[in-house]
Amino acid sequence: MKQAWRHLWRSRRRSILTLVAVFLPVLILVLQFSFLNGEQESLFRNTVTLETGHLQIRSSTERPDGGALAFMKDPAAALAVVDSMPGMAWRTTRLDLPALISNGGRSQGVLLQGVVPEEVGRVSPIGRLVKEGAYVASGERGLVIGTELRDLLDASLGAELVLLGVHPDTGIGAASIPVVGVYLAPDPAMGRGIVQTDLALAQTLARRPGAVTSIVAMVDGVSGPWDAYKIDRVVAALRTRLPQEYKVLDYRELAPELKTFETLERPFHILAMSIFFVLGGLVVLNTLFLSVVERTHELGVILALGAARRRVMRMVMTEAFLLALVGAVAGLLAGGGLIAWAQAGGGLKLPGAYDEMVRMMGMEAILQLRVSVLEVAASGLAMIGVALLAAWLPARRAASLEPVEAMRHVD
Amino acid sequence: MSTSAILKTENLVKTYVTGTVETPALRGVDFELRKGEFTAIAGPSGSGKSTLLHLLGGLDRPTSGEIYLDGTALSTLKRDALSKLRLEKIGFVFQAYNLIPVLTVIENAAFVLELRGVQARERMERARKVLAELGIEKYANQYPNRISGGEQQRVAVARAVVAEPAIVLADEPTANLDSKTSLELIDLMKNLNLSTEHAGTFLFATHDARLLDRVNRLVTLVDGKIATDEVRSPL
Numbered sequence: 001m002k003q004a005w006r007h008l009w010r011s012r013r014r015s016i017l018t019l020v021a022v023f024l025p026v027l028i029l030v031l032q033f034s035f036l037n038g039e040q041e042s043l044f045r046n047t048v049t050l051e052t053g054h055l056q057i058r059s060s061t062e063r064p065d066g067g068a069l070a071f072m073k074d075p076a077a078a079l080a081v082v083d084s085m086p087g088m089a090w091r092t093t094r095l096d097l098p099a100l101i102s103n104g105g106r107s108q109g110v111l112l113q114g115v116v117p118e119e120v121g122r123v124s125p126i127g128r129l130v131k132e133g134a135y136v137a138s139g140e141r142g143l144v145i146g147t148e149l150r151d152l153l154d155a156s157l158g159a160e161l162v163l164l165g166v167h168p169d170t171g172i173g174a175a176s177i178p179v180v181g182v183y184l185a186p187d188p189a190m191g192r193g194i195v196q197t198d199l200a201l202a203q204t205l206a207r208r209p210g211a212v213t214s215i216v217a218m219v220d221g222v223s224g225p226w227d228a229y230k231i232d233r234v235v236a237a238l239r240t241r242l243p244q245e246y247k248v249l250d251y252r253e254l255a256p257e258l259k260t261f262e263t264l265e266r267p268f269h270i271l272a273m274s275i276f277f278v279l280g281g282l283v284v285l286n287t288l289f290l291s292v293v294e295r296t297h298e299l300g301v302i303l304a305l306g307a308a309r310r311r312v313m314r315m316v317m318t319e320a321f322l323l324a325l326v327g328a329v330a331g332l333l334a335g336g337g338l339i340a341w342a343q344a345g346g347g348l349k350l351p352g353a354y355d356e357m358v359r360m361m362g363m364e365a366i367l368q369l370r371v372s373v374l375e376v377a378a379s380g381l382a383m384i385g386v387a388l389l390a391a392w393l394p395a396r397r398a399a400s401l402e403p404v405e406a407m408r409h410v411d
Numbered sequence: 412m413s414t415s416a417i418l419k420t421e422n423l424v425k426t427y428v429t430g431t432v433e434t435p436a437l438r439g440v441d442f443e444l445r446k447g448e449f450t451a452i453a454g455p456s457g458s459g460k461s462t463l464l465h466l467l468g469g470l471d472r473p474t475s476g477e478i479y480l481d482g483t484a485l486s487t488l489k490r491d492a493l494s495k496l497r498l499e500k501i502g503f504v505f506q507a508y509n510l511i512p513v514l515t516v517i518e519n520a521a522f523v524l525e526l527r528g529v530q531a532r533e534r535m536e537r538a539r540k541v542l543a544e545l546g547i548e549k550y551a552n553q554y555p556n557r558i559s560g561g562e563q564q565r566v567a568v569a570r571a572v573v574a575e576p577a578i579v580l581a582d583e584p585t586a587n588l589d590s591k592t593s594l595e596l597i598d599l600m601k602n603l604n605l606s607t608e609h610a611g612t613f614l615f616a617t618h619d620a621r622l623l624d625r626v627n628r629l630v631t632l633v634d635g636k637i638a639t640d641e642v643r644s645p646l
Binding site: 304 | 465468470471490491494495496497498499501503505509511512513514522523526570
């Protein structure tokens with residue numbers, strides 16, 4: 001070990017170059033992991049708090065046309081099961097109803113969401129996005145529409161709009177309801193297509209008092225995607241306890257793009273990162289190969305003195321190991337330091353358009369960089385593994401030298 | 412092989428082949444070295460001295476013939492076994508010192524013991540003792556490039572004898588040294604040969620006639636054959 005370490009200092013410049021070649025991939029991988037984790041966490045947080053919740057319970061009846069969700073048969077019984085479930089943090093009910101909205105002259109197909117106003121903020125951003133008027137209050141007869149729909153229907157605050165609720169089970173229900181709030185949607189399709197109102201009013205339009213189409217729930221102690229197992233546990237328990245007429249969907253099933261991210265993006269990034277690792281490995285190979293060629297005479301002497309070939313091989317491998325270890329540790333420390341520095345400032349501020357979009361959703365456009373011990377260890381170990389793999393060829397060459405021929409080699 | 416012989420060769424032939432050109436280096440050497448001898452192989456340049464030493468040390472294979480070291484026929488040994496035999500039975504001193512530049516003097520002297528797996532403390536003690544016998548203990552913690560050629564060659568001798576091998580082979584050990592240093596080195600080797608602790612067998616190649624009155628046996632090689640074999644002072 002001592003001998004290998006001193007050899008590295010003999011060709012200082014080359015060793016430093018190799019250290020950099022080892023250091024950079026590790027640093028980049030650690031940062032990459034932290035960005036991915038931050039992005040994944042952000043996407044998870046956005047998805048579950050703005051859209052899906054951790055899980056939803058719906059009627060298991062499938063609509064062949066994919067249109068309106070079926071009414072839950074006995075929401076009170078389902079709620080009782082949910083409320084008695086250990087690990088459940090919070091839940092609300094929602095009625096999603098396809099509807100036609102009209103100002104008398106123009107009409108537009110929308111999804112009317114009947115919500116519990118004081119609860120819905122935890123799983124919908126619309127309350128935070130209201131720019132004119134106010135969000136609908138509990139029991140209030142009012143609509144919250146997007147700016148796009150307002151412009152389309154030329155409907156200012158207080159304007160009465162006619163709503164036709166359409167459901168296959170109950171037919172058509174109609175009502176004239178005033179606009180009480182206008183929200184600025186991050187996505188024009190949302191602003192044109194989503195209208196929220198008080199749950200009771202939506203139930204009237206659906207012509208079924210007490211009807212709900214979803215129970216949206218959050219699980220206790222979930223701070224990011226790394227806690228997904230807690231959600232899985234609750235989902236599994238609910239599936240066994242709820243009658244067959246209900247289905248329990250987790251956030252991945254409700255937002256398939258999140259699942260795609262989890263299953264595809266990470267492996268893709270890691271695969272892309274492997275190019276840096278291969279380059280690092282090639283530099284290690286080159287360094288050790290040159291080192292072995294330069295030391296041919298010396299290696300010949302060592303072999304002549306009776307060193308076993310495996311010892312000579314181990315000597316070269318040890319040099320590779322030391323280079324990789326020092327480079328990897330430096331990369332990990334630098335990566336960890338940069339992450340800690342970014343986090344000390346409250347996280348990484350997102351640039352440009354992404355920043356704008358996230359802000360419009362009513363959220364902070366800051367990526368929380370995180371990296372797990374496992375990812376840190378994997379980054380370091382992967383580089384050490386690549387370096388040892390790269391060192392194998394020069395080590396084998398060193399071990400297969402013939403002492404007499406090697407000693408004739410002129411440095 | 413006689414009972415006191417440590418090394419024996421039988422009709423040793425070595426021919427180097429370069430493309431279609433064959434260059435005979437040894438043309439049938441029969442030679443026996445007895446335990447405790449301090450023997451020189453002399454001869455002009457190109458007479459085959461180094462080739463013979465390389466073959467005797469198991470560093471190279473003969474074209475034909477056999478070498479027995481302590482009763483073991485070297486041709487029967489595979490590469491790893493030959494390395495092991497070199498480590499356990501032979502000490503080498505090379506013309507160009509061939510110390511390991513990243514090791515200190517004492518680490519160089521102890522290197523063979525390290526290869527043998529001797530514990531650090533013991534090998535340092537033993538190396539320091541030999542360095543003291545050779546008068547270079549004060550350089551123990553220096554690196555080889557900080558000491559003179561003569562001192563480096565003493566370190567090489569220390570490395571060769573520290574593990575008390577059955578035989579020490581030295582290939583032109585004084586070729587790079589001045590006359591005074593050469594004689595001092597040979598005297599030191601002779602002292603080691605005579606000492607009770609390191610009483611090994613020494614065989615060295617030289618073309619320096621001034622060193623030959625120190626040996627108790629002189630073998631002369633000419634054109635790859637033994638020309639004379641003269642015992643000057645019996646054991």
